[in-house]
Amino acid sequence: MKRLMLALMTVGLLFTGVAHSHNEELYPGGHGGVESLRGITELDTTRPADEFxxxxxxxxxxxxxxxxxxxxxxxxxxxxxxxxxxxxxxxxxxxxxxxxxxxxxxxxxxxxxxxxxxxxxxxxxxxxxxxxxxxxxxxxxxxxxxxxxxxxxxxx
Ligand code: HEC
Ligand code: HEC
Missing domain, CATH: 1.10.1130.10 (Flavocytochrome C3; Chain A)
Known part of the structure; x- marks a missing residue:
């Protein structure tokens, strides 16, 4: 029984791992894939200001x-x-x-x-x-x- 649980958990972990890296590929960084006219900037980075x-x-x-x-x-x-x-x-x-x-x-x-x-x-x-x-x-x-x-x- 214990073994079965362990096996199930491993498979579960594997799946979430795959889903996660898949998401990362689609939307790298923390912007959720949204690109504005200012380009893509991750939420936790400060983007350099445009030239005057x-x-x-x-x-x-x-x-x-x-x-x-x-x-x-x-x-x-x-x-x-x-x-x-x-x-x-x-x-x-x-x-x-x-x-x-x-x-x-x-x-x-x-x-x-x-x-x-x-x-x-x-x-x-x-x-x-x-x-x-x-x-x-x-x-x-x-x-x-x-x-x-x-x-x-x-x-x-
Ligand atoms: C040192 C004086 C001076 C200051 C201070 C100044 N202006 Fe002017 N402004 C002028 C002059 C002289 C013209 C006319 C220039 C021309 O026709 O080539 C003008 C033109 C303009 C026009 C165009 C008007 C038209 O006939 O179409 C606008 C709008 C304007 N200024 C807005 C502002 C704003 C808003 C500020 C403050 C942020 C400001 N100005 C500060 C002197 C000044
Ligand atoms: C709420 C919008 C608004 C604000 C705030 C504003 N203006 Fe205007 N201004 C306009 C519009 C609209 C026109 C053109 C129509 C008119 O003359 O009302 C204009 C016209 C002008 C003109 C041209 C006038 C002419 O006879 O051709 C000048 C100069 C000007 N504004 C300067 C200023 C200055 C200086 C300030 C700040 C003290 C200011 N405006 C604030 C909207 C605004």
């Missing part, structure tokens, strides 16, 4: 592809603080400072509340500029698409 995109100092503003698109930022924003204490962007783009800095002033929508009420200062929902505006860079699209600019904004 290059933002040229001088470049034309890429035109909008649709109406009401937040324009891209044509300049570098390195070390520009936007926090409770300071908003570097507004030091050039606010209505008060725009003329002197030569920057486009923020449009009136940036002073409106969600209900359309116009405030005397930037609306809290437009305070964190980079929620909507991103610096423009020559970045390759991660996924292909055949989006076409709306008719009204086409040049040809």
């Amino acid at each position: 995109k290059h933002y040229p100092r001088d470049q034309g503003v890429i035109e909008s592809d649709y109406v009401y698109q937040p324009p891209l930022i044509p300049h570098t924003v390195r070390n520009y603080e936007v926090s409770l204490n300071a908003n570097k962007c507004l030091s050039c783009h606010s209505w008060k400072n725009a003329k002197e800095s030569g920057a486009t002033k923020i449009s009136v929508t940036h002073y409106q509340t969600r209900e359309g009420q116009v405030l005397s200062d930037v609306s809290p929902r437009r305070y964190f500029c980079q929620q909507c505006h991103v610096p423009q860079a020559d970045a390759k699209p991660l996924v292909g698409n055949d989006f076409k600019r709306v008719e009204a904004l086409r040049n040809e």
